[in-house]
Amino acid sequence: MIDLYTAATSNGLRAAIGLAESGLRHTVRKIDLSKGEQRAPAFLKLNPAGHIPVIVDHGAARGPLTLTESTAILIYVAEKSGRLLPSEPDGRARVFEALANAMTDVYAPFEGLMHLHGEFGDKVPAEVAAGFDALVRGALTRIDGHLAGSEWVAGAFSIADIAHYCTVWRLKTRLNRTYPDLAHLQRWFAAVASRPGVQLGTSLAGRP
Numbered sequence: 001m002i003d004l005y006t007a008a009t010s011n012g013l014r015a016a017i018g019l020a021e022s023g024l025r026h027t028v029r030k031i032d033l034s035k036g037e038q039r040a041p042a043f044l045k046l047n048p049a050g051h052i053p054v055i056v057d058h059g060a061a062r063g064p065l066t067l068t069e070s071t072a073i074l075i076y077v078a079e080k081s082g083r084l085l086p087s088e089p090d091g092r093a094r095v096f097e098a099l100a101n102a103m104t105d106v107y108a109p110f111e112g113l114m115h116l117h118g119e120f121g122d123k124v125p126a127e128v129a130a131g132f133d134a135l136v137r138g139a140l141t142r143i144d145g146h147l148a149g150s151e152w153v154a155g156a157f158s159i160a161d162i163a164h165y166c167t168v169w170r171l172k173t174r175l176n177r178t179y180p181d182l183a184h185l186q187r188w189f190a191a192v193a194s195r196p197g198v199q200l201g202t203s204l205a206g207r208p
């Protein structure tokens with residue numbers, strides 16, 4: 001059994017969807033970030049950084065495993081379940097390439113925008129946000145181009161789709177960035193959103 005500690009953020013959703021799509025048995029424990037539950041002593045024992053998501057796998061090979069970092073959690077549940085990641089090196093390399101792209105070229109500038117919103121609320125200076133927005137749009141435009149000829153971001157549906165989806169979801173639900181002109185990205189987003197595992201993970205992590 002795996003315990004997931006999470007909340008309705010892009011990182012929290014990444015782990016919740018990964019677990020739901022993996023089919024591994026798990027429980028979801030919601031952490032209320034607005035109430036500071038991530039700084040409670042019991043939670044800090046799991047992750048001294050005070051960040052969700054965290055998993056505790058009570059059935060890990062060498063005894064209970066506590067794991068942080070949404071990307072590491074995605075890879076762990078994919079490897080443990082044998083789903084969401086191809087077995088042959090070429091296919092795995094493509095998934096890891098897309099995963100790295102999701103976390104560095106899309107998530108990182110998105111996080112910059114989130115920090116600006118945290119600092120300025122609705123009054124984010126447009127000229128300051130513009131640089132981050134351009135980086136996110138540039139990366140999403142390249143993914144849109146790839147999706148013009150492919151159903152998913154790297155071969156079959158994988159943890160790379162989950163990683164990208166959660167940032168695009170949060171761009172929409174938290175920052176109202178929807179990219180209606182990127183038609184292939186829209187088609188892909190709707191396809192990911194319609195998957196039962198994605199819907200289950202989203203409902204368990206909760207609304208933003």
Ligand SMILES: N[C@@H](CCC(=O)N[C@@H](CS)C(=O)NCC(=O)O)C(=O)O
Nearest residue numbers: 009011038050051052053069070071
């Ligand atoms: N690199 C980490 C980032 C985790 C993270 O930043 N979590 C945020 C929510 S998205 C958090 O728990 N913030 C609580 C806080 O800063 O107090 C990951 O990918 O899991």
